[in-house]
Amino acid sequence: MTISPRVNAGGPRTILVINPNTNAGLTDRIRGQLSGRNAPDTAIEVTNPEEGPHSIETPADRAIASSQVVALVEARPDRDAYVLACFDDVGVDEARRLVAAPVLSMAQAAIEAAVETGERFTIVTTVDGQVPAIEALLTKYGAGELSSVRACRVGVADAASRTAEAEELLNRQIVKAIRSDGSRTIVLGSGAYSGRADELGARYGVSFVDGLAAAVDRVTGRR
Numbered sequence: 286m287t288i289s290p291r292v293n294a295g296g297p298r299t300i301l302v303i304n305p306n307t308n309a310g311l312t313d314r315i316r317g318q319l320s321g322r323n324a325p326d327t328a329i330e331v332t333n334p335e336e337g338p339h340s341i342e343t344p345a346d347r348a349i350a351s352s353q354v355v356a357l358v359e360a361r362p363d364r365d366a367y368v369l370a371c372f373d374d375v376g377v378d379e380a381r382r383l384v385a386a387p388v389l390s391m392a393q394a395a396i397e398a399a400v401e402t403g404e405r406f407t408i409v410t411t412v413d414g415q416v417p418a419i420e421a422l423l424t425k426y427g428a429g430e431l432s433s434v435r436a437c438r439v440g441v442a443d444a445a446s447r448t449a450e451a452e453e454l455l456n457r458q459i460v461k462a463i464r465s466d467g468s469r470t471i472v473l474g475s476g477a478y479s480g481r482a483d484e485l486g487a488r489y490g491v492s493f494v495d496g497l498a499a500a501v502d503r504v505t506g507r508r
Contacts, residue, residue, distance in 0.1 A: 297326045298365040300504055302497075303357055304333040304476060305350040305375045306340050311445050311476065315370050315497065318480035322498070324505040330364070332357060340441035341371060342412045351376040358383055366504035370497050372410060372474045373418050374425075387504055391479070392419070394503055395472045395496030396426045402470050402492070407462035408434045409455065410474035411444045419474060433466050434474070444477035459489055470494060 302319065304312045316331040334353035338346040354376030358367060362384055369377055369390040380388045399406040408419055413436045423429045437444065437454040444451045455478070462468045472494045473481060482495035501507075 297328055298505075299328045299330055299363075300366045300368060300501065301357075301361055301364040302329060302331045302368045302370055302501070303354055304331070304370045305337070305354050306346075306371070306441070307334055307337050308339050308442060308445065309333060314445070315476070315479060318497070319501060322501055322505075322507075324507055327365075327505050329501065329505075331370075341373065341375065342414050342441060344414075347373065347375055347418070351379065355379045355383065358388070368497070368500045368504060370476045370479065372408075372415070372476060372496060374422065389500045389504055391476065391496030391500045392422050392474075393426060394500035395474070395494045396423060396428050396432075398494050398496075398499045399470050399472050400426070400428050400431060404470055405466070405468055406432050406470040406472055406494075407466045407468040408432060408472040408474040409458050409462060409478070410434065410436050411439055411441050411477060412436060413438060415474070432472075433462070433468070435462055435466075441475060441477045444475060459485070463489065463491060472496065 312333040319329050337349045337353040341347055341350050358380040366386050367388040372392045374390045377388055377390050416434050416436050419434050423432055435458040437458050439451045439454045462471050470492045479497040482493040486493045
């Protein structure tokens with residue numbers, strides 16, 4: 286489904302970005318990454334639930350987080366667009382039934398941006414448990430035969446904190462994606478890796494897709 290921004294003729298538009306876990310430090314980092322990314326007359330609001338998982342790594346975590354995402358959308362039904370800062374469609378379908386405004390996940394935005402390159406690509410994510418969900422999303426968005434998924438086998442919180450072990454595991458999977466998969470485009474498959482596309486692209490000499498940036502650009506009309 287192609288999502289276009291809704292035009293609000295009555296004043297400035299507000300985009301609600303939801304980090305579906307309760308990691309306030311990650312939310313603050315997302316807020317900083319998006320500072321200045323808004324289009325003219327558009328405000329970006331970043332929030333996370335007060336209750337729920339600190340990181341989303343299991344089906345149970347996902348179920349709890351989905352209900353929290355829906356509650357946040359229900360509490361703010363007048364926003365002009367909603368972006369989910371998680372590499373999964375957590376609560377997206379339910380939220381779309383609640384509001385007329387666009388609801389877009391960073392996963393959808395990233396996958397569709399990677400497909401636009403016309404080349405095979407690799408999604409690098411955190412935990413093994415996310416691989417089946419990401420593979421399902423690839424099928425949902427028509428990219429199942431164009432891609433591969435690699436997990437760093439690191440917790441989301443550690444990946445976001447960029448511990449030495451997490452960085453080594455990330456490096457290992459990026460190198461495998463380039464050498465073994467032959468990918469020249471790599472999708473950062475976790476909110477924990479958002480904001481790092483330019484840095485990693487310069488280091489490895491291939492293109493990196495940041496789903497959060499892609500999603501915000503979509504709903505603000507920057508692309």
